[in-house]
Each structure stands twice: as structure tokens, then as C-alpha cells.
Amino acid sequence: xxxxxxxxxxxxxxxxxxxxxxxxxxxxxxxxxxxxxxxxxxxxxxxxxxxxxxxxxxxxxxxxxxxxxxxxxxxxxxxxxxxxxxxxxxxxxxxxxxxxxxxxxxxxxxxxxxxxxxxxxxxxxxxxxxxxxxxxxxxxxxxxxxxxxxxxxxxxxxxxxxxxxxxxxxxxxxxxxxxxxxxxxxxxxxxxxxxxxxxxxxxxxxxxxxxxxxxxxxxxxxxxxxxxxxxxxxxxxxxxxxxxxxxxxxxxxxxxxxxxxxxxxxxxxxxxxxxxxxxxxxxxxxxxxxxxxxxxxxxxxxxxxxxxxxxxxxxxxxxxxxxxxxxxxxxxxxxxxxxxxxxxxxx
Ligand SMILES: C=C1C[C@]23C[C@H]1CC[C@H]2[C@@]12CCC[C@@](C)(C(=O)O1)[C@H]2[C@@H]3C(=O)O
Ligand SMILES: O=C(O)CCC(=O)C(=O)O
Ligand SMILES: [Fe+2]
Numbered sequence: 001x002x003x004x005x006x007x008x009x010x011x012x013x014x015x016x017x018x019x020x021x022x023x024x025x026x027x028x029x030x031x032x033x034x035x036x037x038x039x040x041x042x043x044x045x046x047x048x049x050x051x052x053x054x055x056x057x058x059x060x061x062x063x064x065x066x067x068x069x070x071x072x073x074x075x076x077x078x079x080x081x082x083x084x085x086x087x088x089x090x091x092x093x094x095x096x097x098x099x100x101x102x103x104x105x106x107x108x109x110x111x112x113x114x115x116x117x118x119x120x121x122x123x124x125x126x127x128x129x130x131x132x133x134x135x136x137x138x139x140x141x142x143x144x145x146x147x148x149x150x151x152x153x154x155x156x157x158x159x160x161x162x163x164x165x166x167x168x169x170x171x172x173x174x175x176x177x178x179x180x181x182x183x184x185x186x187x188x189x190x191x192x193x194x195x196x197x198x199x200x201x202x203x204x205x206x207x208x209x210x211x212x213x214x215x216x217x218x219x220x221x222x223x224x225x226x227x228x229x230x231x232x233x234x235x236x237x238x239x240x241x242x243x244x245x246x247x248x249x250x251x252x253x254x255x256x257x258x259x260x261x262x263x264x265x266x267x268x269x270x271x272x273x274x275x276x277x278x279x280x281x282x283x284x285x286x287x288x289x290x291x292x293x294x295x296x297x298x299x300x301x302x303x304x305x306x307x308x309x310x311x312x313x314x315x316x317x318x319x320x321x322x323x324x325x326x327x328x329x330x331x332x333x334x335x336x337x338x339x340x341x342x343x344x345x346x347x
Contacts, residue, residue: 005206006140008307008331009116009123019111019120021135023103030219036130037222050256052248054264056080057175066176067183070269074282075248077264078176078237083168085263088239088299091165094158095297098137099213101150109146111138118146124229127338133223133290139166139209166209166301169237173207173303176235176267184277186314205305207233212298214245217290225288225296230342231270232334233304233327238266243296249285258286271342272304272330275322278313283342307331323347 022034053069054077055062069076098106098119111118117138125132137146143162147155214225225245240246246258246266258266274283288296305311305327312324322345325333334341 003307003328004140005208005304005307006116008328009140009335010114011116011123011335014113014126016113018126019113020107021119021121022131022133024133024135024215025103028218030217030223033131034133035219035222036224050250050253052077052256052258052266054079054261057082057179063179063182066179070180070183070277070281073248073250074269074274074284075258076267077261078267079261079264081172081265083172083265087161087165087168088265090161091299092239092241092297094161095137095211095213095299098150098158098211099135099215099297105150106135108149109137116140117143122226123335124227124338128227130224132227133214133217133220133225134288135213135215137211139211141206162209165299166207169209169301170205170207170303172265173235173237173301176237177303180235180273180277180281181314184280184314184316186316205303205309207304208302210300210302212288212296212300214288214290214296216293216295218292220290220292223290225290228285228287230283230285230339231268231300231302232272232331233270233302234272234276235270235303236266236268237301237303238268239299240266241297243291243294245288245291245296246298247287247289249287255287270302270304271334272311272327274342275311275325275345276314278317279321285339321347 052073052075055065055069057078057080059065106119109119111120117140119137122132122134122136139162142159144159147158217223240260242260244257244259247255248258249255268284269281271283273281307328309327310324311327311330313320313322325345333344337344
């Protein structure tokens with residue numbers, strides 16, 4: 001039996017203090033545990049004029065637009081993506097309902113120290129001495145076990161919405177992946193072969209869903225919503241509610257805000273895409289800054305191949321700059337070395 005994604009994320013080293021979020025409802029001042037002194041808050045001076053491209057999935061020149069956006073930013077806003085707005089709104093509504101529960105209730109669905117799913121702080125928290133102004137809920141496959149802990153009698157609607165959302169995201173992610181392979185000039189003939197490099201059973205990948213909540217913050221300048229990181233898998237599809245906060249880092253430019261575009265989903269490249277594109281596409285280093293007056297919610301879908309797939313630069317690249325790695329091994333490298341995982345694979 002192949003290892004499931006949640007098994008690959010099983011961790012035996014995490015401690016409970018690295019899982020339980022703050023009880024935001026009862027806090028009126030920023031506690032010392034959440035004050036980040038080293039945070040460089042500097043936004044790019046060109047930040048206002050720089051903006052992440054908006055791409056229409058049905059545009060005739062979508063491939064070229066995706067190629068340029070991926071090369072320059074590793075990120076784009078996607079419109080005409082075919083996901084009904086009603087489904088996105090429904091999922092956001094469920095996320096609000098979940099994070100709005102009293103803390104005792106949310107803690108019933110706490111991620112276990114060795115587990116991958118449920119309520120808790122972001123996994124990367126263990127690498128930082130200060131805590132983030134954030135709470136999350138991770139779903140891999142069915143959410144039913146944790147949903148029952150949150151709402152013993154009325155968990156079904158939540159599960160149905162999350163199932164449906166994941167299913168739609170998965171087919172959209174696949175469509176985007178094909179577009180990206182085209183953008184990388186993998187011709188149709190080679191496509192099957194290239195897909196096999198990613199996986200013999202690519203279509204069985206499950207992906208993961210992360211609901212994020214960043215409550216209003218009493219002192220946003222000294223706090224961090226989500227610390228800078230890159231996403232590990234192939235690509236991420238993000239819905240952000242109408243609240244600023246997401247920023248991406250560009251070498252030589254600084255932090256660039258990614259304000260929400262109504263109706264659009266944000267697509268960003270992850271570490272695995274950086275590998276298969278032989279470093280032609282950057283993996284996006286991003287963070288979230290908190291807000292004093294608006295509560296930010298976001299929903300991220302992480303798309304990747306099955307965990308036993310071998311990840312390597314596409315065969316068209318004659319001088320590969322990464323050595324092959326299975327996703328399972330990459331996950332364990334990343335959980336030990338965070339952003340030093342990718343350089344460790346450099347040839
Ligand atoms: C499939 C994934 C992707 C994960 C781990 C696992 C489930 C939760 C995802 C996140 C969500 C929050 C940021 C991140 C960096 C984190 O701490 O947990 C992500 C991470 C990754 O992209 O590495
Ligand atoms: O809230 C956001 O916009 C960012 C979320 C994110 O980066 C993640 O879940 O990996
Ligand atoms: Fe992320």
C-alpha cells in the first residue's frame with residue numbers, strides 16, 4: 001500500500017505547545033509570545049506599482065501568459081476558473097463558522113502531536129521561537145472524524161462542502177498543471193512520459209486543504225500572521241476573503257502585496273514545481289501580515305502527486321540541477337530542514 005499524504009506528514013517530534021493556537025477571543029493586547037522583534041516589515045518601494053498578473057484561464061494566449069507569470073513571479077491570479085462563486089462562498093462560510101466556535105470546542109478537534117489533520121497552528125511553527133497570529137484547520141481526504149468532534153450532530157454539511165471543494169480544486173489543479181507543462185514546452189507526445197516521471201498513478205493524488213484564520217490583531221506591526229515560507233507541493237490554489245495581508249518576496253525588490261482580486265483564485269508554484277521546472281519557475285516565498293480591523297480568512301488547496309512518486313527535473317532539461325527524490329522523502333527532508341531542503345537536493 002502506498003503511503004497516504006497524512007501518513008507522510010506524521011511527525012513523532014512535535015510537542016503539544018507547538019500545536020495549540022492562542023485563545024484570540026480572550027486577548028486584548030499582543031502577548032510577548034507573539035511579538036516578533038526581528039520582523040523586517042519593509043515593503044518594496046515599488047510595491048504599489050508592481051502587481052501580480054491576472055490570467056483568464058480561457059484566454060487564447062493563456063499558455064504564454066502562464067509562462068511569463070510563472071517565470072517572473074511563480075504566481076498569478078486566475079479568473080474564469082470554472083469554480084462556482086457559490087461554492088467558494090459556502091466554503092468560506094464554513095471556515096468562519098469553524099473558527100468562530102468557542103475555543104474549548106475547537107480544541108476537541110486539535111491535531112494530535114503525531115498527526116497531520118485537524119485544528120492547530122501551522123506546521124512550520126516549530127521552526128520559530130515566536131508564535132503566529134493565526135489558527136488553521138488541515139484536511140486531507142475526508143474531514144468527517146474532526147467534523148464530528150466539532151459538531152457532533154451536524155457535521156455532514158461541512159464535510160459535503162469540503163469534499164466538493166477538494167474535488168473541484170483537484171480537477172482545476174490538474175488543468176493548471178497541464179497548462180504549466182505546455183508553458184514549459186513539454187510537447188503532447190512527451191506529456192505522458194513526463195507525467196510518469198511525476199507518477200505512475202498521478203490521478204490518485206489526494207492533495208490537502210488548509211483553512212486559515214487571522215483574527216483582528218491589536219498590534220499588527222509587531223505581529224506575524226503566517227511566517228515566510230514556500231509551499232511544499234506542486235502548486236497551491238488559494239482563496240482569500242476580501243482582506244489584505246498576503247505578500248510575496250521578490251529578490252532585489254522586497255515584499256510585494258497580493259491584494260485580493262474579486263472572483264479570482266491565487267495560484268502559486270510550490271517546491272516540487274521548482275524541481276520539475278529545473279528551477280525555471282521559482283517557488284514562491286510568501287507571508288501573511290495581520291490586520292487591526294479585519295479578520296482574514298483563506299482557503300489553500302495544495303496539489304501534489306502520490307507520495308511514492310519520484311520528483312525530478314523534466315527529461316527535456318538535459319542538465320538537471322536537482323537530484324530525484326520521492327515526495328515522501330521530500331516531505332521528511334522539509335520537516336527537518338524547512339527552506340534548506342531544496343538546496344540539499346541541488347546537484
Ligand atoms: C500538504 C501540506 C502542505 C502544508 C503541510 C501539509 C498540510 C498543511 C500545509 C501547510 C499550510 C500552512 C503553511 C504550511 C507551510 C504549513 O505549515 O502547513 C503548509 C505546508 C507546506 O506547504 O509545506
Ligand atoms: O492566508 C494566506 O493567504 C496564505 C496561506 C498560506 O500561505 C498557506 O496556507 O500556505
Ligand atoms: Fe503558503
